[in-house]
Amino acid sequence: MIAIRFATADDAPTILQFIRALADYEREPQAVKVTEATLRSQLSAPAPPFECLLAEHAGVPAGFALFFPTYSTWLGRPGIWLEDLFVLPEQRRHGVGTALLGRVGELARERGCGRLEWSVLDWNQLAIGFYAGLGARIMEQWRICRVEGDALRTFAVSTPKE
Numbered sequence: 001m002i003a004i005r006f007a008t009a010d011d012a013p014t015i016l017q018f019i020r021a022l023a024d025y026e027r028e029p030q031a032v033k034v035t036e037a038t039l040r041s042q043l044s045a046p047a048p049p050f051e052c053l054l055a056e057h058a059g060v061p062a063g064f065a066l067f068f069p070t071y072s073t074w075l076g077r078p079g080i081w082l083e084d085l086f087v088l089p090e091q092r093r094h095g096v097g098t099a100l101l102g103r104v105g106e107l108a109r110e111r112g113c114g115r116l117e118w119s120v121l122d123w124n125q126l127a128i129g130f131y132a133g134l135g136a137r138i139m140e141q142w143r144i145c146r147v148e149g150d151a152l153r154t155f156a157v158s159t160p161k162e
Contacts (some may be wrong), residue, residue, distance in 0.1 A: 002099045007052035012040035017054055018064040022086040026121060050083065055096045055102055063087035063101040070117070077114035080104060085118065097130065119144055
């Protein structure tokens with residue numbers, strides 16, 4: 001049996017374990033900078049910057065889905081951005097990923113969202129096939145743009161002075 005529930009601040013250690021396992025899987029373990037204390041603090045905030053679902057399979061933590069709200073100007077409706085979806089390798093092929101993604105989809109419908117979006121690495125054919133099999137449209141023509149670290153500190157758009 002798969003049980004899915006919203007994470008609380010007390011789940012910060014489990015969430016961090018999943019984040020680190022995902023980073024290992026995506027070949028970027030050094031990229032994880034978040035701490036348990038940060039996650040705990042953010043989940044305790046009056047307006048947390050994200051929501052997180054935890055899945056258990058046979059009473060054991062199996063995976064997570066971390067997401068936050070977006071907005072579509074074209075649709076004029078809110079949306080959900082799924083930042084992370086991860087199932088531990090030993091828990092795969094039991095329906096955990098489908099259950100997590102399905103629950104996020106239910107939340108999107110309940111909240112009147114116009115879309116649910118996420119990204120996937122181009123080499124992750126297993127995930128691409130999984131998402132496509134569930135009906136997701138893989139948008140090959142879109143590219144993610146990112147500014148972070150030192151570049152974010154110096155990033156600015158010049159505006160003409162009058």
